[in-house]
Amino acid sequence: DALRRFVEELLGPLLDYAQSRDTPLLETLEALSGARWTRRAAARQLGIHINSMTYRVERIEALTGLQLDDPETRVAVSIALRARAMLGM
Numbered sequence: 001d002a003l004r005r006f007v008e009e010l011l012g013p014l015l016d017y018a019q020s021r022d023t024p025l026l027e028t029l030e031a032l033s034g035a036r037w038t039r040r041a042a043a044r045q046l047g048i049h050i051n052s053m054t055y056r057v058e059r060i061e062a063l064t065g066l067q068l069d070d071p072e073t074r075v076a077v078s079i080a081l082r083a084r085a086m087l088g089m
Contacts, residue, residue, distance in 0.1 A: 003083050010080040013063045015089070025063070028056040032068070033078045 008015070011026075018026050028046065035041035043053035057068055066073050 004087055004089070007080045007084045007087065007089060010066070010076060011064070011084065013065075014060060017063055023059075025056060025060050028053070029060055029077065030081055032057070033074070033081055037068070037074055 011029075014025055014029070017023070024046075028042070031042040031045050032039065035045060039053045039057065040050055043050045046053070048056075060066070061068055066077065068074065068077070
């Protein structure tokens, strides 16, 4: 229960947005986390231009209020993404 609340607290706005629109922001966040937060590597993995990656990151930050350049935020987001996968959310 606590883990689910943690995921919803951190990623809730993004999860809600993903349900209402066909925009791959969650996929983008997962790629960023998997690429150790290197935007170019994540963009390459997704097959998008770096400018598109920058736009998506800005959109994620605007929706969630998170600062993805902050190391503590990155750790929390990575944990939340893994927890989300484990919980099947």
